Amino acid sequence: MKRRARRGGRRLATVLATLLILIGLPAGIARGHAFLERSDPAANAVVPQVPGEVRMWFTEPLEAAYSRAELFDAQGQRIETEPSHVGTDPKELVLPLPPDLPRGTYTVQWRNVSAADGHPQVGFFSFTVGTVADVQVPAPPPPLPVGFAPTWLDALGRWFGLLGLTGLLGALVCWRWVIRPSLEPLEPDRRERVAAAVRALSLAGLALASIGSLVGLGVQAWNAEGQFSLAGIWGLLSGSRFGLLWSLRVALLLALGGLLARHSAWHEPPSGRRVWLCLGLGLAAALAYSSMSHAAAQPAGRPAAVAADWLHLVAASVWVGGLLALLAGLILVRRGEIERWREVYALAIPRFSTLAIASVAILTLTGLYSAWLQVGNLEALRSTGYGRALLVKLALVLVLLELGAINLLVTGPRMRRSVDAPRHFGYTVLAEAVLGIAVLLVVGVLTSLPPARDTLAASSGRASFHFAEGEVHASLQVSPGAVGFNRYTVDLALAGQDVPEGTQVLLRVTPPGNLEGVREIELARQASTSGQQARFEASGSELSVVGAWELELIVRRPNAADWRVSVPLEVAQAPPTERQPGPPPRFAGLTAAAAVAGLGMAIMLLTVGLRRRDPQGNGRFLAELGAGLALVCAVALLVSRLDQTPGVAARNPIPATPESIAAGQELFVANCAVCHGASGRGDGPAAASLDWPQINMDLTAHLYQHTDGDLYWWIREGKAGTPMPGFKNQLADEEIWHLVNYLRTLDRRSAP
Template sequence: MMSGMRLASRRRAWLVTRLAVIVLLVAGGLVVDLVSAAAIRPAYAHAYLTESSPVDTQVLDRPPAEVRLRFNEAVSLGRRAIQLLDVTGKNVAIGAPDHADGKANTARAALPAGLAEGTYVVAWRVTSADSHVVSGAFSFSVGRPSSLAVTVDQDADPAVPVIDAVGRALAFLGVALALGGALFVVVLWPAGRADRRGRRIVWSGLAVLTMGTVLVLLVQGPYAEGTSLAGMFDPALLNATLTTRLGQALLARLALILALGTAFWIAVRAKAPAAPPAPPASAAPGSGGIGRRVVVPGLAVAGAAALVLTWTLADHAQTGIQTWLAVPATSLHLLAMALWLGGLITLAACVVLPAGRREPVRAVSLEPVLPRFSLLAQICFAVIAVTGLYLAWRQVGTWGALGGTDFGRLLLGKLAAVLALLALAAGARRFVQRRGRELLDAAPAAALRRLRRSVAGEAVLGVAVVSITAVLVNTAPARASYAPPVHSTVPVPAAAANTAGAPPGLRGGSVEVRIEPARPGRNLVDIYVNGGDGSLVAVPEVSGTLESQDRTVPALPVKVAAAEPGHYVANSMAIPYPGDWVLRLDIRVTDFDETPVRVPFTAR
């Protein structure tokens, strides 16, 4: 008898240990993924520069009066939004950055009138509409270029993005435990209101959600400014954060956490008596407890919906295309994930695993909690699938971006984990259909082991799905980041090929151009002069210029050097910003004759 009790005690301890490992994996997976992403790629291209004045590498006859930057979406400006550095890396005093002409997507700063001749670097750092910090730099010259000895370092203290990532992960985990756990305890499991384990999960979720929200609120100031972690408690930075969309959303989230915590306390504070007392004769039928039965649930539902919106109204769901549909779709996606994952953890902790040592003989009925949760899981998976497909299309756009971007590859990994999770969920549903009315302790031991393994496997795969989702939120969408290399071929003009003294192989030949990665910044250009038979043909010289198709910026020189006979390379062609461009190549076919070849392309 004693040996049987010890064996049962060991089995319960082992199962509880496995549950603890699952919960730690949920938290650890989110934190590790987000921290690693923040450490490797601390800034993501959620907003990007579409135009600048001056443009990158431009040489001006006289000093410009101001620097002007236009972005694809509204941006917030801090004290270090625009900086001017000379060739030695010293800061040059300029005017305070502000929005030009009242346009939220355009920043400017006045420059001093007496800039000396030479090259300058403009370093910028702004917060995009989805709350992520983006930065960059470009150079221009006054009079003539000079050699640069400046290294632009705009990254914040390495601890800042790590703390920001931890805060976001904690908030993400907390909302799942709070919303999913509360729905499970209050609605799906009639006995849950009196169970300490379920209540503790919900209170823990609210506490973790509060902690993560406060961390993000405090760290956003130094993250946006690129300063040290000490800036978390700088009143000026905190005040600047509170004026942004993210800061206001975080404040609203804290208020909603308090409201939802109060609603949950009201829902579970009183245990139902064994036999309800008869209502007073003067009381109308059904009037007792109407606040608890109608008003509190209504407020809780409204609060949960508003809580989810504090994410989706402050991230990239409300930027880009179809924001009117993306915001509700993302909200439903997040809500379905929270209800499923939080409910799954509460199910494992309170129902599927045995009770603790204080309640060694209590039998927990599978009816009605497992059938109810099974139905909830089906609804959540349907919502996640429909909204996920739409959001994937919105963020990816083309098939090539799936394998050609980090976002696309993460999305494929998430899809694989979801398919495996669905297979486990189907097995658990079959268990519910076969044994839904039995007591847990009365079910066969082999069936219980399969159920517990299925629930544990779902939780572990849920960790993978939620972790990938958390990284996706902080990764540049594939639609914006995907830029397939340019590969274009244009024929050599017949007049140039027939010029006296031109290489004979040029007749019927072509010029092949490859541009990688065809994005703003430095690009590699390979130029091949092919003869009519496909062989490379050497010419005396190839020079190039980069022109905007709408002629809004002056032509920018492109340095081209010979790599081998017939193969020419531009190692650092600077594309100032996304848009339609033309690479003009002047191909010298003799010592005195040259012919222009124009290659249009789009930089993304």
């Protein structure tokens, strides 16, 4: 039996090592989450005159103190400008331009830190002043004289923090509702030893959470400033959203740890006030974690997304932390008569199984919603680092579920009659605990990676192809891959050898259908690339019509035969976006957040009620109460679901200048005030004649819940099921965007 156990342990260790290696493979430099969504001028645009400023919009709000942009000429030399600044939109970065810029191509290099989850990001794009004849292939801007913390350090800090919180919450919940009520068969000194072991676990969790928080603070300061310094840490703590939430989280953890460190918390009969105070501190600390997660960066429906993430974290802490508490309190300290321990286990397994079943149900629902928010489709799951890490997490969880089912369905029922059952229970709990720790490690990696949905969005504005034949490996990117001006980039690598000087890269483009005129584009080698990898670039307007073009990539090396490969490219009027996931369901306001939390409570009541068998009928009452609460919360979520249109992701191309807002106000008075009223509160002269509630026409009550793209779509097409007509025959697109800019100035009486 021992030999089989050792073999099983070795197999488990091998599986875990393999999975962790797979997780660690993509780890390199940390990458952020505030991706560049669009810019004005757009990337690769040709503008006839020098714009007054370059405006950049990102996918998340920015930390103003740590976000900036600089301008470079085609030779890579920095041009002095006024300092960049965050605009009126917290997602907008503005770089003023000198009015006397000569004609030519310029590069904007930007760097930001997300105010939502604290991750950094860098990038650059180019535009040209003048005509197409003035377009040059710009030299890449010099590397920023700063660096980012390694991904592995960020993931390690997050893992420590999650594991520590799990130990704290799991020890608290499992001690109060599983372990302590199951210790009746043991002598008092054995109970003392169990209490001491669980207390030690909670203190170890506090220490680990504190270390993880300190590592996370250092990583964030490093990423924000580009280097680690004490001054950077102080600036982060005193002047950023991250610093505020970090301080709150640490204060809550220390308060909870101080209560659990007291001897009386474990050795005296628990008072209801102390238990609920500890539980409240633990739940609040978990909420502080979730407030800095990917969920906090959602463009709409943020309260409900954060609530779902918080519920997911709490359920995982109860399940995995409970396993650690069982291991520390009932397995590792087991001494004395086996019969007494069998009785303890027979009492503890059903209790813990109830917690575990409820936790798994909550994890399933919240995990599916989180995957919908952060991933969205199979393409994102397969082709991004976030998606692959999520697959590894799911594989570990499936094994964990299998082991839990063995304890529930096999080991538990045999506990009172099988001599070997306690030993089997110990091995299974040990394996579950190790797998749970591995799952938390994967979660640490996930939270340090950009969501798959954002990764696809960042790459959707270009067509990409990858080729490998023989010793030649090449990647071709056509950006934006639409009719008009495009940039062609080829990254070339030769297996086991340098790319020799004199290598030429050509791109032949054949137009669709019966059109004639094959064009050959020679890509210039970038001086900054050498060795086994080289980059070649060119730009032009060869892709001039919509249709199926044929691209032929040719690599000519000295003293070697030409290497060729052909690929079709469907050129559309707009950049390709077919890989993009559809919009996920979102729920508005604090009511939706409360409904999500209520669903978690309903699942717990249902689970306890269905598993509780007593003649008084208390179990049935709890199950009915849980079912009723679940129904109420489901209705609340349906009512608070945000309407999303096909234009939900569209961004307003017109800046919200005073002139634009004034134009929008004139349009509002002429077309909208008759129903919505002069101030948008639904009290216009025609409102009384409409069979529609005034609160639904009060724009100030719910505009904050919708994106600019949604408002544009409803103004243009109308809103089905309401008296709202469409204005596409009365208003031009530009006028509708002016109107959207004005609507954003209306009072927000109930924004969360």
